[in-house]
Amino acid sequence: MADSEEAGEARNIASGVTGSVVVQAGVIHGGVHIHHQPHESAWRSRLSATSILSMRRDVAAFTGREDELRDLVGAIGEAGGIHAIDGMPGVGKTTFAVHVAHLLADRFPDGLMFLPLHGHTAGQRPVEPGAALASLLAATGVDAQAMPAGLDDRAALWRHRMAGSRVLLLLDDAVGHEQVRPLLPGSATCVVLITSRRRLESVEDLNPVSLGVLPRSEAEALFIRLSRTRDADPEALAELMELCGYLPLAINLLAGRLRHHPSWNLRHLVGKVSRTKDRLAELRAENLAVASAFQLSYDDLPVAERQLFRRLGLHPGTDIDSFAAAALDGRPVDATADRLDALYTDHLVDELLPGRYRCHDLIREYARTLTGHDPAAENDHALYRLLDYYLHCATTAGARLPDHRGNAALPRLKPGHLPDRLPDLGSVRSAREWLDAEHANIGSCLDRVARDRPVRSVYLADALQPHLEFRGHWALALAVQRTVLETARERSGEREQAVALTHLGRMQRRVGAHAEAEKSLSAALAIQVGRGDELGQANALINLGAARARLGNYRAAMADFTRAQELYGRLGDQLGRANALKDLGEVQILVGDRETATTTLALARELSVAAGSRRGEANALIGLGRIHYLSGDYPEATETLSRAHRLHVEHSGPLDEANALVALGRVHHLTGQYRRADEAFTAAHDIYTGLGHRHGQAATHKNIGRVRQATGDLPAAVAELTRAHDLHVETGDRNGQAEVLNDLGSLHEARSRLPEAIDAYRRAWRLTVETDSLPQQAIALEGLGRCLVESGDTGEGTESLQAALELCRQLKAPRTAQLAAFIASLSDRPGGR
The missing domain is CATH 1.25.40 (Serine Threonine Protein Phosphatase 5, Tetratricopeptide repeat)
Structure with a gap:
């Protein structure tokens, strides 16, 4: 059989987008959506009974491959391990692998997982191992906001979550061993199937399975079964199989043509293939017969469906829903949905979810070769309609998110042509779901059109930024902002440059690149001062102050936060002012001015409550709780920090919860409750590690080291404190280094090592x-x-x-x-x- 992607055979697939990857995971009997959960103890039992995203369905018409099936199933039964299925495009690698997975499903009670790696997807980069790991971790319940930032951290967490589980993982369309190796679970109880057009000779302990084209008898049997023909012309059938090159993909598509044309016979189909096989020079290097099959399918479409198919070739992303397709094609949504369904019926698109479609990579490449049939101006207008649609919906969805403040530094753009209907984005849930589904497509659009539409690209990146940051897609956010900044510098105004610089600096700060963040944010501030844009100045200042605080430049940080809160206050942005005051209060604590910090943080809390921000209130309470325990008022500190923790659990993300846990752990430590302190610090460390937040990791190593010292485990204390010091050095946090050095001094003193x-x-x-x-x-x-x-x-x-x-x-x-x-x-x- 053909690859299920290539043949368009995979139907009723439940799927979704994480980063730039479509992940499909689950078991045969699954079908119920699993909400993300951070605790490892629950994911396996829930995955075994339900599915986050279904494994591709088996193909009922699977034919042949008996020898390969026997060998591979036998090898898996004897030793488990890693198995690579390689072969040419269209040979049926994916279909074969999925069939094997279903045959063995009862041996893997913890589930079957399917991950496309897009090693040879036209117009798209192969999936980076870090993005692939993010998708796999999300499928096992790791919250996207808590995703590790580094590849090694993600790989370690993935191996940890897979340890002891019985899972079959199918990695589809791998580009090479560098892409695959970090994704291997490392557990003897897991089995990995890899499909690739390349031989993965560098992967250790790998069992290669090479698929060739079908033998003539199997090819003919497959065609007869799929086409349901009773035409008894063995010579025509043999000639047709030869023209197909015995390639399952071409066989599948030609069988579909014959099945839907009762007036045709085998000889007529042979004539059509023979006449069209030289038309697609662009695909000749890949496989002539596949291109001919695509051409036949396209020629058989009505005019309107041909146009939509060509327009799909313009789409920079990997999947599309009926709304975006309607924007791209300039047609009503319902009519576009009908045409997409017709393309699905003709095996030119796959339906991932109701109303969401994807072309296989070869079909997408073929569609792109047809875009030259339309005038360049029409293609440009189609892309710009798509960009306006994404901008309008991203802006609307972003406005539904909690604590949304918008960016008045960018005046609202009036969208151009929009579809006659738009998706429902009226709730927080629907807004999140839309952004989750589309952010990778939007990122691809920005890569494609940023140079031609720099201003709209900055607006679109600005609208997408809060979602990417909240969900933990920090690498994508950095890439997006670098792209729009580069084009804004060349082709748009200072305002757009300043906005892109501010977002870039914020994300650089998030990943611990504080020195780079200071440079970006200083440049943004200089532009906004020159323009007289006070809101732009405030946005740059609050982030610049945070970067400088991490670098130990407390006086400059306090000046930045003070100026930011003044500007926000003058502009009537009370939530912005509350955030700036909260940051100012934290630095005032660090320099020892607790009396002033108390006043500052109390005002930040008051403004947050007035603005309806429970997250802002909780952050202010953490600062006030710190002041209480630094002053020796441990009961008040415990009450204040416990309230902050509850608020963050109910209204915020894992990062805020971890910050509250660290503060609570400090009180437990200071009051001699070492077991509770250790539990709080360990829980916080797990969250920080999952998020890739190096400052948080350093803080928890430091505090766990203090607990180890207090309980007499001095060697463990030295190890924890040394790791904390190294992390603070890596991020340039000088105050963090000083804290750890003081702790190390105390530890050496306790061990009578005075020098x-x-x-x-x-x-x-x-x-x-x-x-x-x-x-x-x-x-x-x-x-x-x-x-x-x-x-x-x-x-x-x-x-x-x-x-x-x-x-x-x-x-x-x-x-x-x-x-x-x-x-x-x-x-x-x-x-x-």
Whole structure:
């Protein structure tokens, strides 16, 4: 049989888009949608009873391949493992692999999973391993916002979730071993089937299965079965199979033509194939017979369906719904839906979901060869209609999302021609679903048309940005913003450049590239100041301040946040002002000004509540909770942070929840509840790791190290703190480095390793002087003083302790009295002052 993609045989497929990949996963009897869930304990039992997205259905007319089936099924039964099915386009690799999966379904109670890798999809890059892993993890319940950012982290999480499971994974259309290797589950209980047009010779422990064209007898049997013909002309049948090259795809399509033309016979069909086989020079290198079959299918279409088919060749993405197709074709939605259904019936498109279609890569390539039949101006207008449709819907959907503020720095564009009907985007759920389904297509459109329509591209990227950020598609967001920035610099105005720079800097900050973010955001700010755009300035400033805070430039960060909240306030954007005040309050805590921070964060909370932002309220409460535990008021800190955690669980995403867990864990640690502290930090670490949030990972390693020290496991404490220090160095977080060095100094001190402790405290002190972090500076000076006194250098040690005492008094630190008493006791020592 032909590949189910190529032959158009896969029907009633439940599928969806994650990143730029269509993932299909589930079991034979599945059909119920599984909502994403972050806990590994639940996904397997639910996957075994239902399906997130169905495995492609088996083909009832599967014919032949008995020898290959026997060998492969036998090999899987004996050793499991990894099996690569290779062969030429149209030879039936996918259909064969799907058939094998269904034959073995009862051996894999945890499910069957199907992942197209688009190794040879015309007009589309092969799926990157990171994007493929994101799709696989999402299929097992990992929330998209909590997706690891790095390839190694995603691969590790994937292997962890697959450990011990019995899953059959089908990786379809792989481009090479580099793409496949990170996706391997690494579990002996899992089986992997890979289809590829290449031989994957570099994958270790791989069992290759090469499919050739069908033997003549099997090809004829397949054609007779599919066409349902009773024509007893063996010579014509043999000639037709030879013209098809015994390729299952061509056989399948020609059988369909004959089946739907009762007046035709085999000899007539042979004549048509013979006359048309040289028409498609573009596909001749791939396979002449396939191109001829495509040409026959196209020629048999009515005029309107031919036009739609050609227009589908213009679409830059991999799938399309009836609304987008209507925009592309300039026709009513219902009429377009009917024509898409006709194309599906003629095996020129596959139906992924009701109303959503995809061309196989070879058919899409063929459709693109036909776009030259239409005037270039008409093709351009079709693409621009599609772009306007995506812009209108992305803007409408984005406005439904929680805490949506819009971007008044970009005045609203009036869309051009829109379809007569639009998708229902009236609820948060429907808006999220539309954005989930279309964001990869929109990204492909931006790649295609950014240079010709730079202004609209900036608007579209701006509309898509909040969704990509919330869902954790940070790599795509970075790529989109870099694309539109490049074209905006060349072909549009300063306003568009500034917006693209602001979004780019925000995403650079998200992935821990703080120095790059500072450059991008400084450039955006300079443009907006020159333009006199106060909202643009505020948007750049709030992100610039966050980048500078991570780099330890606290004075500049506070100035940025102060100016941002003033601008937001003047413009009447109270939620923007609340966010800026929250960020300002957090930095005020870091520099030790807790009294001012309390006032700042209280106002941020008040404004958030007034704006109806429960997420903003929770973020302000976390800051207030920190002030409570730094001041020694642990009961109030516990109550405040518990409320913040509940609000984030109910109204926010995993990142916010992890931040609340870290703050709660600190209270548990400070009050001696080490088991609860460890649980909170570990849960937060799992979230940060899933998200690829390196600052959060460093914070949890640091706090887990503190717990290990408190419970006496000093070697484990050293390992955790060292990892935290390395992460802070990687991200350029100088205050984080100082904190960990102070912790390492305390740990060395507890182990009576005074030289190492003195070195750690000195390094921490130097960093705190650079960052103006007075609380950490006080800790460094106090630790340094203690160790110097203990080592016999009472003079310098006392000076350090006195400096620490002054800072503690300034900061109103709870340990001030204890430190003063210790300094006083030094005078009673021999040689003391």
